[in-house]
Amino acid sequence: MEIGILVxxxxxxFFVIVLLAKTVRIVPQARAGIVExxxxxxxxxxxxxxxxxxxVDRVRYLIDLREQVVSFPPQPVITEDNxxxxxxxxxxxxxxxxxxxxxxxANYIQAxxxxxxxxxxxxxGGMDLEETLTSRDQINSxxxxxxxxxxxxxxxxxxxxxxxxxxxxLTIKDSMEKQMRADRDKRAAILTAEGQRQSAILTAEGxxxxxxxxxxxxxxxxxxxxxxxREAAILRAQGEGQAIQTVFQAIHDGQxxxxxLAYQYLQMLPRIAAGDANKVWIVPSEIGKALEGLGSTxxxxxxxxxxxxxxxxxxxxxTERIELQGSSGVDPELSKTNAEVEAAIAEARHAANPSxxxxxxAVGGLPPVDPDDPGGSPAP
Numbered sequence: 001m002e003i004g005i006l007v008x009x010x011x012x013x014f015f016v017i018v019l020l021a022k023t024v025r026i027v028p029q030a031r032a033g034i035v036e037x038x039x040x041x042x043x044x045x046x047x048x049x050x051x052x053x054x055x056v057d058r059v060r061y062l063i064d065l066r067e068q069v070v071s072f073p074p075q076p077v078i079t080e081d082n083x084x085x086x087x088x089x090x091x092x093x094x095x096x097x098x099x100x101x102x103x104x105x106a107n108y109i110q111a112x113x114x115x116x117x118x119x120x121x122x123x124x125g126g127m128d129l130e131e132t133l134t135s136r137d138q139i140n141s142x143x144x145x146x147x148x149x150x151x152x153x154x155x156x157x158x159x160x161x162x163x164x165x166x167x168x169x170l171t172i173k174d175s176m177e178k179q180m181r182a183d184r185d186k187r188a189a190i191l192t193a194e195g196q197r198q199s200a201i202l203t204a205e206g207x208x209x210x211x212x213x214x215x216x217x218x219x220x221x222x223x224x225x226x227x228x229x230r231e232a233a234i235l236r237a238q239g240e241g242q243a244i245q246t247v248f249q250a251i252h253d254g255q256x257x258x259x260x261l262a263y264q265y266l267q268m269l270p271r272i273a274a275g276d277a278n279k280v281w282i283v284p285s286e287i288g289k290a291l292e293g294l295g296s297t298x299x300x301x302x303x304x305x306x307x308x309x310x311x312x313x314x315x316x317x318x319t320e321r322i323e324l325q326g327s328s329g330v331d332p333e334l335s336k337t338n339a340e341v342e343a344a345i346a347e348a349r350h351a352a353n354p355s356x357x358x359x360x361x362a363v364g365g366l367p368p369v370d371p372d373d374p375g376g377s378p379a380p
Contacts, residue, residue, distance in 0.1 A: 032044050035060070070091050072090075075117050078125060079124055080128045083129050083169065088164045091160075091161050094157050112147065129172065144161045
């Protein structure tokens with residue numbers, strides 16, 4: 001009897017546990033539970049703790065309400081120019097209506113995949129290969145529009161569609177690589193030519209500027225050199241003119257006679273014959289006249305010309321007293337100066353030799369001149 005009661009208690013305990021398990025349902029976050037009662041949709045359980053009628057209500061599906069990412073394998077697609085390319089896509093979608101996603105479509109992922117492939121063939125079939133490779137955004141927008149419209153009644157919202165890869169055939173790849181390489185070589189050649197052209201233009205401009213500057217510098221240099229030569233020539237001519245004028249004036253002041261000219265002419269003859277290139281010396285015809293003039297002068301007194309014209313002579317230190325003859329006789333100023341010089345010399349001699357009497361000397365062996373004598377006779 002006691003054993004039967006114990007078994008009954010245990011069975012009752014298990015029944016309570018099963019009843020609680022059937023009654024209490026915990027739905028995770030971002031999930032939705034579809035409840036059916038006797039095979040018919042009853043309600044949708046939100047996330048959290050929920051209570052259902054045990055053995056009557058059953059949670060048939062748990063729908064994920066988060067955004068899902070599905071990558072479809074590559075599918076062959078024929079372009080407008082009859083080339084087969086492989087395109088694999090990635091779709092981002094989200095279930096917005098769990099009831100529609102459960103009862104409107106049997107397998108919404110497979111349905112989305114097939115719809116994507118058919119839509120992709122329709123869009124790419126109207127494009128050639130070049131347009132297909134360069135119109136990814138256009139293809140994505142077209143796919144998203146078609147999929148969003150078709151899946152709206154399934155309770156699904158397509159957020160984004162991306163083409164993960166477009167793979168043309170190998171032969172087309174080789175042709176594209178060759179074309180791309182040719183285009184790159186063409187652009188490189190064009191850029192190289194442009195660079196050489198710019199370099200040549202800049203070099204020519206630089207040479208032009210350098211030539212212009214060189215020409216300007218040469219012109220300025222020639223102008224300055226010409227100005228310097230002109231000023232030097234002017235100064236040289238002025239110097240030569242002054243020298244010639246001075247010599248000419250000195251010659252005219254000295255009043256040279258025929259003997260001086262003949263003597264100078266004879267002195268120039270050795271200079272004419274000097275030099276290693278002078279093998280033959282031609283005696284000019286004027287040498288006879290020069291010698292005749294020199295001979296005639298040697299018969300006269302040395303240094304005394306024949307005419308009585310006054311001349312300026314060089315003082316050779318003669319012991320005779322120098323007198324300037326004028327129209328009125330002896331110059332009184334010169335006589336006074338001589339007297340003062342004699343007095344100064346006498347004082348110097350007396351200072352050197354006190355035994356010598358003062359005022360008894362003469363200048364250079366000449367007797368002292370009486371300053372009161374108008375004729376300049378020696379003093380007694």
